[in-house]
Amino acid sequence: MGILSNTVSVCQYQVLGEVPADNFFAWSGECLAANAFHxxxxxxEELSVGWVHLADPKEQDFSSDQVFRRDHYLIFSLRRDQRRVPAALxxxxxxxxxxxFLAAHPGLQRVGKQKKEExxxxxxxxxxxxxLPIPAVYDAVWDTRSNLLTFTSLSPKVTELFEGLFKQxxxxxxxxxxxPMARAAQVIPEALRPALQQANRATxxxxxxxxxxxxxxGSDFLRWLLYQTLESPSTYQVNQPGPAAGGEPFVATLNDRLVLLGGAEGGLQKITVAGPQDHFGEVRAALQHDKQIIEANLTMEKQEHAWKMTFKAGLFHFAGYKAPAVKLEKDAITNADSEKEALFYERMFVLEEGLQLFDSLLATFLERRLGDWAVIEKDISEWLEQA
Incomplete structure (x- = not known):
């Protein structure tokens, strides 16, 4: 699913390095054109990989910045066409x-190794x-103000391919x-940075x-959020920059599907708990046996709008991210290009608003995690024992 779809899976990157001070978008167009899809x-040919237009994956002409620039956004798509021969065939x-070959050479009993390879x-x-080659297209949106890039695939093979082609x-x-740690560093206030650095277990x-x-x-965040879902009103306030106004209230809850991971005889054991939940008894019992929540369905609501996603705690990826729908008006055909641009901006508004709510939720957790966590952890432990 592309960035303009109602549901999309996304990961995010920071873009590091020096960009040209002048004519950045002209330089970007030349770079994209030099690595365009063929x-x-x-x-x-078996494989072709390159850049195409986000709005039309059949187009790969980047001579005009109108096809890859939307205000401060740089937009483009990775296209990979690959021919595959089924193994059975x-x-x-x-x-x-x-x-x-053997029929044409009756003196031979079998095909030699070299001939077999030929x-x-x-x-x-x-x-x-x-x-026919099978096409696959993945969208990229680079916010040049924040140098934050959003990419629409969570596949390790695809993200590795994208990272390599971007660098090239x-x-x-x-x-x-x-x-996770990089995202945490972006959302916490300056006063908590020393505490976060002290909590960082990487060397x-x-x-x-x-x-x-x-x-x-990620696992502490989801355990805390499960406790909050059942034992609090689950109401939070916007505290990060973005489309939503600071201080606006929103509700965030975990629901209907969680994945846990923990040790067991013979190795790691993964448990999926799905379906409507009342008190999450099975999940709470698993948490008491040192299982960790690694994935959960998260819903965030602000006024009449809702954002839903499957949050993957290990990498802070957002799978099946569904934001409030935006659509092209059926009677808006007089200027289709401008309407499509408007649709893009509306789509980015709701996507970024949902991520703003998530970052606000994460910042609220980190304030607790890097503060009076011992008290909160004791409350959570006592609550788990009641399961």
Missing amino acids: PIEQTS MRAHLEQAQND LREAVRGALLART TFKGLRLVALH TEAVLEQIQQNAWL
Whole structure:
């Protein structure tokens, strides 16, 4: 699903490095054009990867900034076309090719190793030439004011491909995943930074270590939020910058699906609890046995609007992120391009508002976690024992 879809899965990056002081968007267009997507429908190439228009993945001309610029946003999409030969089809055709070879050489009892490899490559090439490439498109929106980039895939293979092509495209820039500790550092007030640094269990700035050594952040956050869902009004206030006004109230709750992970005989055990929940008895029992919540459905409501997502605590990814719907007016056809631009801005408004609410919720948790946590943890432990 693309960024303009009502439901989308997203991860976020910080863009690091020096950008040109002048003509940034002109430079960006040249960079995108140099790494634009090349169609392979009329060739036998197996793979093509490059940039296309976010609004139209069939287009890859970046000569005009109107196709990749929306005010302070830089927008583009990663397109990957790949031909795949089904394994069963490959085996059948290779067997036939080997039989034909032996029939043409009656003195041979079997196909030699080198010849078998030659036949394999020939069969594979022939099948690839007869196979249409399968396209996949993933959107990227770069907010050049905050240098925060939103990407619409959570697949490790796709994100690795995107990160590599981005670095190749925009020389001198690189992407760093907005992992839990990095996101925490962005939302807490200056006064709490020393406490956060003290709580950081990583010994280096390496992203992988920051994620692995600070898994406590996501699991503590979800455990606290479960307690808040059942034992408090679950009302919070906007305390982070964004579209919503500071101080506005909103409600945040966990509901209907949680995933827990913990040790068991033979290795790690994953438990999924799904369906309408009353007191989350099964989840509370699992938490008493040292299981950790690693994923949960989160709903945030402000006035009549609602945002829903599956929050993945390990990486702070947002899967199935559903924001209030925006749509193109059916009778607005006199200026389709301007209406599509308006739709983009409306969509980014509601997406960013939902992430603003999430960051406000996270900041509220961190104030507790880095403050009187011992008292809160005691309350949570006593509450769990009542399950």
